Amino acid sequence: MDVGVVTPKKDGMNLVAKEMMLCNSAAGLILSTGAGSEMQFSMAGLHSEQDPNYHRVDDLFDVEAFAEVFHKALTEIREQRERHGKVLNDFIMANDIERWSQTFLDPSWSHLVIRQTDVTTLDDFFNIMLRTRDVRKAIVERVLKGIPIRQHFAISLQNAKESLELACKPDCFKIELQSGVDATVANKNNTVEFYIKNEIEELEKDLKFLEFIQSEDVFNIEQFISSLQIYHPDSEERFRNEVAAVVDMFFDADHFNYFFTDRDGTLKSYSCAYPASIQPAYSGVIQAQFARRCAQTCAIVTTAPLMQVGILDVNTIPEGYYYIGASVGREWYVDPDNKFKDQSIPEHDLQQLNLVFDSIAYLLEDSEFKIFNLIGSGLQKHFGHVTIAHQDSSNTIPTELKKKIDDKIHAIVEDIDPNNQLFEIIIDDRDIKIFVKTEFGGIFDKGNGIELLINHLKCDLTEGTILVCGDSITDIPMLEYCLIKNPKNVYTVWVVNGQNIQLRNQVHDLCKKYGNEHLVFVSCPEVLLGSMAQATIREISICRGAVTHHRHSSSTTQLEEGASTDDR
Structure with missing residues (x-):
């Protein structure tokens, strides 16, 4: 393309003109006053009387004038056309959609921004964490694609961090949340307490990461790695x-x-x-x-x-x-x-596992055991096993209650599998897991998963x-x-x-x-x-x-x- 022509009667074709110049900055450009980009270029001073950077058609119905503009564009000296094209190209690159949004939109007004909010219930807490996932996903995708980071990402993460910090008890990382369940022996105040130091620190690291990743310092990655050393436990x-x-x-x-x-x-x-x-x-x-x-x-x-x-x-x-x-x-x-x-699990075994899950879910409707739905992994149905948390990361569940839920889980499994042929129970500090046994009587593990x-x-x-x-x-x-x-x-x-x-x-x-x-x-x-x-x-x-x-x-x-x- 030697000369691009965009000559609509009314406002329009804005992107076409710009795409032409981005694809070939050495080309000439003819615009009518009806082109949207012509108004922008003109207001930016790119069509001065002494040295216009593009050719303008003022009246599309004036055939003589139209032909004259075409003649000037086609006979323009190559060096001069390339110089004008570069001016337009530089202007377009410097005034892209990111620049426009930053100039005309306050990022804190965006509906996408996480606003500082009161975190008083479990729903509040989980909702704000879920919204940080959406922001973090967008950050990851943009960094990997080399797309500029939006300003409201940092605003969102900062607001989420401050919301969690303000919800914590004084001088600690413990947060007490209304659980929305009935009061129990272990939970007389109808609340659940979480230790959220990790959640707050991860937001802190992400904010530092945004600073480093937008830095022009050639050692920005090394600097971010160094910033992680303060989180080492020793x-x-x-x-x-x-x-x-x-x-x-x-x-x-x-x-x-x-x-x-x-x-x-x-x-x-x-x-x-x-x-x-x-x-x-x-x-x-x-x-x-x-x-x-x-x-x-x-x-x-x-x-x-x-x-x-x-x-x-x-x-x-x-x-x-x-x-x-x-x-x-x-x-x-x-x-x-x-x-x-x-595909090795018989349908009958999966049905029996579903029965175990439903029985545990029914048990957790009891006000005494509802707390186990809220801590750690809660109650999770996996493909091939079921997990139920019986202790949280802060060890706030009383030993007696933990033993009681363990005994109840064993009783449910024994009732459904009295001969111990279908299931195997694995217990660790935080969870109880009920696995469907393999055809050889063992447990499907991560080694089997890699083999699959x-x-x-x-x-x-x-x-x-x-x-x-x-x-x-x-x-x-x-x-x-x-x-x-x-x-x-x-x-x-x-x-x-x-x-x-x-x-x-x-x-x-x-x-x-x-x-x-x-x-x-x-x-x-x-x-x-x-x-x-x-x-x-x-x-x-x-x-x-x-x-x-x-x-x-x-x-x-x-x-x-x-x-x-x-x-x-």
Whole structure:
């Protein structure tokens, strides 16, 4: 195109003229006064008498004048036309829709903004957390696509954070909420108390992330990783040391053909209740970038259900980065049109499991036990098992009441399965889980879940490198399955605090059993996320059968603060 022509009689064709100049800034442009863009250009002074940057038709019915404008446009010297086109192109680029919205719309007026509100009930709390999910999803999508961040995102997260802080009791992170259920022995005031330090801190991290991600500083990622060290449970120095250890292991592996990870406790600190366990924006971006740059086949395997307050309700990563394995990997989600599940459970067993769920739900209608619907995971129906919380993260449930609900659950299961042929009950500090037994009498675990995915994808785990991340005993089968398939090329990171010696020993002994030494323990999810972010800051070249990398020149800047940076 040498000359673009947009000459409507009335206001219109605004975008057509601009698209022409964006596609070819060296072209000339003829506009009628009826074109919407002509008014904007004219008011901006782009059609001066001495040096007009485009050609204007004042009267479409004046044939002689119209022809003269065409002649001038077609005979314009090339250098002059290119100079004028560049002026128009620069103006259009500087005055896009983002600029317009910032100029004419106060972002705090938008209906999309989360406003500061009183948080006094459970519904208030869960609703505000759910709205942060929508904001965080939008942030993740925009960062990954390289689209500018909207100003109201930070306003929303700040308002949500302040709303939660104002609702807390003085000088602590405890919040007392009206539960909407009848008063009970354990809950005389008809309230439930949550410890929401994690929820507030995750909002704080997201606000910092927005600052760093919009910074023009070349070291903005390193600076954000460094900002996470204050959240380490022990010390900032230990944070740096643990990140350095994980990053070194990542660099040894260089690139992962497979990445299997747990979610809660591994990539996301535990929340007071599952509906509040919204994935932060910074975490979503880091995980997506790690999947994009450092791994090929990535999967999140969780005990949570898929929907109905499941992982899809609290996830902020766009589709396409991770396979989502819910119910310990018994049901898988790729996208709305691509889902599959374990087909080995007889219909009769599922019906009996539904009966267990309905019986527990009926039990929780009793005023004495309604509190168990509100804490932790609450009552969840998974594909292949049922979960009921019997203790919250702050251990506020009295021991007597906890034992009483445990006994009631056992009685329900024994009544439906008197011969102990269908179900197996697993109890931990927070939850009771009732699993449908497999055809061999065992329990479907995360190792079986990975096997289901691999068979569906027709992949071969004996080839390539595998990264496995977990934080609890339910993640060990996932690690063992990978070690059996490829003992020398499994790399694993475990988020385990120093007090949990038993789990540390189990993981260590399992790796030792298969002759594997690629193991790192860290103290909190922030270390793992910081390490994943650090691993993406490098130049990487991947081809089938050969993988090479070069460390980013600043891979340890801001992070190790003087620690050795010798490459391996």
